[in-house]
Amino acid sequence: MKHKALRFGVFLTLGLLISHTGAVPIQEGRDALQPRDNTTTVGISQSLLDNFQLFANFTAASYCPGNENSTSDSLITCTDNACPLVAADNVTSLVEFGGSNDTTTADIKGFVALDPTRSLIVVAFAGSGNTIRNWLADFAFIQVPYTLTGCTACLIHAGFSSGWAERRSAVLSAVMSALETHPNYTLIVTGHSIGAGIATLAGAELRSLNYTADIYTFGSPRVGNTAFATFVTSQAPQLGQNYRMTHENDPVPQLPPTWVDYEHTSPEYWLTGGTDTTDAYAASGIVVCEGIGNEECNAGTGLVPIDGTAHNHYLGLISACQGPVAF
Template structure:
């Protein structure tokens, strides 16, 4: 495993010189990511525009804001990205845009929801990149995830990055639920932020009162752990967990299945976006690693531009889309 990681790190250095963003240590020209592993071929179902608007757009807007600087987020002065989310009170914002990706916890007054959002990788920051490239598997931290057993293994870069903000996220959410009386929590993020948010969603579901609804909706999610991890997400979060993939984005295919990583269920796969970036066609993908969706993408037709977006309603994500 460590020898393979060294090879993948060298591939990532090569790729970083040719692509605008590092792809979690994988050179897609050299490595076949579509390999043996448990998959599904269940029929997909079309997602309506109403469903997209009601369930996906607002999480995407929050995930986009997570790329803005913490001072701008604290005051909601990040331009059109913040203007798209009126009546949001920021409770805490932090991170260093590197080893600790930016994050915030907020009260979304319009929906009476406590929101947690995490920034994805900043490709210009080496420490941020290393959060992705470090992908030995480690045991789940049972202080953070008390229901995880010894079979659950996780990407160490993602797990350790989530641990750096876990305490402040949990304490702020608990305090906010008490002070506001809110009964709902939304957790979101994009790319690396999606991985952190997935672990946060599990932590919050395990630690908050069952009466609190915890919804985790993430975008461009890389694989976070092994099959036992994916099964634990399915059994703990069920349909309150959604990971959205965009067309031919390669990031959801890394780390690859051949090194024992597996996605949970409940993928929503965007199959197309109109020329204005506003209207998306999307489908629900039953089961884990549904081959009719992102896991079935061909290596010959991958697009890092799809990772950034647009996803729908002209929402794209990354540092360049919130330079403030």
Template sequence: MTYSQYSDQMTPSSQIYVPIPNNSKRDWAGVVDSQLSSNFALMMQFAVASYCPSTTSSKTWNCGVRCEGSTAGTVIVGSYSNSATGAAGFVGYNSNQHMIIVSVRGTADIQSCIQDIALWKTPADFGGFSNNKAPSSAQVHAGFKNTYMGLQSTLQSGLVSLAAQYPSFDIVFTGHSLGGAVVNLAAMDFYQNNPQYGSRIAIYTFGEPRVGNVDFANYIDSLPYAQKIFRVAKSGDIVPHLPPESFFNFAHHIDNYEITRFGTTTNYCVTTGPAGESDSCNSDTIAINLLDHITGYYGWYTYPWFC
């Protein structure tokens, strides 16, 4: 497929981001409303932009169709790309969308794959203040933490500056695959050191693997922005089933939403197990292949091609 063919088949989001109130999200059931689905599509477009070298290396918002439509006008203030670890992401702001945005890419090369399969766990401690530090029993996937630590300085310094400069903007974290795991760690780290901004944080992830153990997932669930965490999984995507729930006590945090395999209908998945685990949606119970993970979210290809 050529870039022209790819851009012709993609329609950039034309939506304005609408912050979700931090209240009754967990009372939802069934199909979510059109506004939240629009937010999902917009945030996936921001997530897939982090696969492009222009955003993570040269700090320019010039990534083809991914940087058009509702994401146009984004200004990147900090970016990071490390070929040794495969980590890459950016922090910036979009005045049209009234948001500060952090986006981290998923697995795009063999180095990231190596990080993904490091299955041992390590304490969920990034040097936060003691009053907000995760409990000592909370542990996270060592590979995900190592990837985040490579990005930490760039993301956190940019966030602190932008949060003070734009006090009315939401602080939104987004990522696909490994990126979804990493932005959860970035948001937690930012909150631990800047708890005054907790009510402004929102997280949107797509095809996110399990990040840590049950105690870590429950800790995430206790934070003030927990009602604004949206974990989207597509039916058929194998990655949200990894690492296995029974393997070394990994567990998902709340809350899961499903894109059906042959469409874009998004359902709320009721939590039925420990932490954020659920079996009420097909995406919770069916693991089929990797192709749905790579190409299955609103049609975006999660490759550094077509940027």
């Protein structure tokens, strides 16, 4: 109990610091001006759950040290049985980034890979190698302009912006080259935790370049303001679908808070009805929350008490190769 109180105290202190610095203006009365859409349904198709399982495997593989700095065409592999579906498909790497020898500021880790069995090009981003708390605190929830064509008045988290900027060239180059060679392959962008935030930015930009990309994220923090969340949501279905998964009372999707003008994309797919360590869920029980600013599903569980264990479990221990993501 002492450790949980300490973790909550860190978030509370950070929130108070932000409110006094004035770094991000709070929109007074925004709830009254923008009524919440709390539409929920229960149950998804088994095929969609199977897709979530597959891309959770790809995301788990992005954490594994064996997938750092290896040569092009090398197999994507995992320890601790973290990605059996990926291993079975003989997935090969196109480009890898991040890890022990990385010199970038954000050190966003991941890869672009080919899955010849399923005709997929997959961009996968791991979560932060440091603690979630420190990564978010380093940028104090400050927002910076997001300048993609069509995204009017969009603002995004400064840390996610810089993290994507450091990987943008390598990812776009690998994806464009792969699509030239394999024009009939489906493009998927996926990530967990901080990597889910980067995946959202990567997918949105690829779509803006007229590539169709499905975005699968697991335990994503909020990435930008209402205008940004609306923009990414509105890219579907013409330019790809948005599949944002949360788990029980995972605290990370509740950060940065809405009162500093951060919102999530829609829809949300909430794993619930188990515990923070449950990895097996039935498709019939997954709750779908639709609408920008929906306060049901994960957002309705609250941050108190903080329980970070749920953040590590997304249809398996998604950070198994690294170990539990710390708070």
